[in-house]
Amino acid sequence: MINDGIININKEQNMTSHDVVGRVRKILNMKKVGHTGTLDPMATGVLPICIGRATRIIEYLDLDLKGYLCTMKLGVDTDTMDAWGNETARADEAAVNAVSEDDVMEAFMDFNGPVSQIPPAYSAIKVNGKRLYDYARSGEKVDVPSRDIYITNLDIEEMQLHKGYDTTITFYVECTKGTYIRSICHDAGELMGVHGMMTALERTDSGVFSVENAVTLDELAAMDEDELEEIIHPAYAPLIHFGEIEVNEYDAMRLVNGLPVWVSHCNMLRRPEYEMKSFLIDLREEYRRAYNVFGLMEEGRKFIGVVFTDETVENVMPIKIFYDGGQKD
Incomplete structure (x- = not known):
């Protein structure tokens, strides 16, 4: 197994x-x-x-980019920004019925590209070592710093308008890690002037x-x-943004034993995707030098682990080793 x-x-x-x-x-x-x-x-x-x-x-x-299919309801705001929270505000039903397709499209135009987002009060984000939902449950106020996210795509899938407090909007969004879809629902509702809360969410994709x-x-x-x-x-399956290299068995065992290997000894099959270009948000610099390394072992081609090149790009340094002598690709 x-x-x-x-x-x-x-x-x-x-x-x-x-x-x-x-x-x-x-x-x-x-x-x-x-x-x-x-x-x-x-x-x-x-x-x-x-x-x-x-x-x-x-x-x-x-x-990894995440994909979500979300449904939100207009007219009501809650402390959790979704249908599972306590109601904190309610718009006039006539105002909800007055929302047009153009109003919806205009409100969602703001959610494209780089966005500075404030996480919901009921979330697992830590501030001063304590999770936000713990502050919220105890009634303690805390300043929540905004977070930089990036929305690569947002499409309105369906609008069920002019239905009073049953008015709904369904949209698909693709975004970077750390994006709160509840916040998008809340903020879009405020931009339409009638409040909004999330009522359904499915994550359709993750990397x-x-x-x-x-x-x-x-x-x-x-x-x-x-x-x-x-x-x-396999463990390396989601690491598609890293480069890929092959080494012979001798150099593979050097890496397994925590020793560096000359870059000149490596067969560079693919360079890291972000070696020379920027990501959508701040990127760990090591990712520009990160590779999945495979060893050409006696028993076949095996995943050895993750390596980074040093800053001189002369050596590959073992960072996380997975090979145990009998693992399958």
């Missing part, structure tokens, strides 16, 4: 991301399990779960993972070992 890799879970509603991790631990009887990014309890869709040593790549997924290829927890629990092997992705 594969003990390391990534499972693309289709999260059900009314489960926290931590709940999903717990279920996967129990199903697979494994302790080392982690998720790649929190999905709100009421949201559904893609939640990649890393198992075994694949949990070590979670920190490298900053470059290379899509909801079409995701499995539910019940489906996972019913799988035998052969079926599990088919749906577990």
Whole structure:
């Protein structure tokens, strides 16, 4: 059985991301399990779960774009910016009915490209070492700094207008990590002058993972070992923005033992995507020098791990090693 890799879970509603991790631990009887990014309890869709040593790549997924299909309702605001919170404001129903398609399109025009977004009060963001939802629940006020995000695409899928407090807008958005869709609903509602709250959210994509290829927890629990092997992705699968190199067995073992390898000994198959260009938001400089390294071993081509070149680009330095002598590609 594969003990390391990534499972693309289709999260059900009314489960926290931590709940999903717990279920996967129990199903697979494994302790080392982690998720790649929190999905709100009421949201559904893609939640990649890393198992075994694949949990070590979670920190490298900053470059993954996320896709969401969201439905919002006009006329009401809540403390959580969604339908699961307590109502804090309500617009006049006549004003809600007066919202036109042009009003909607104009409001959403602001959510394109770089955006400075203030996270919801009920969120897991930490301020001064404490999560925002803990401040909110205790009634404690705190200044919440804005965050730079980037929205690459936002399309209005459907508008059900002139229906009073049942007026809804459904939209698809593609964005960088850390974007709060609840905040988009809230802010768009304010721009239309009638408030707005999120009523449904599905994450359709997270990097290379899509909801079409995701499995539910019940489906996972019913799988035998052969079926599990088919749906577990290798640890390097989402690291598509890194470069790719091959080394011979001798140099592969140098890396495994924590030793550098001359760049001149490496077969550079692909350069890092952001080696010479900017990302949509701030980028860790090491990503410009990051590679997935594969060794041409006696038993075949094997994933060795993640390496960075040094600043002189003379050596590749082992950063995270995955090869254990018997792991499959």
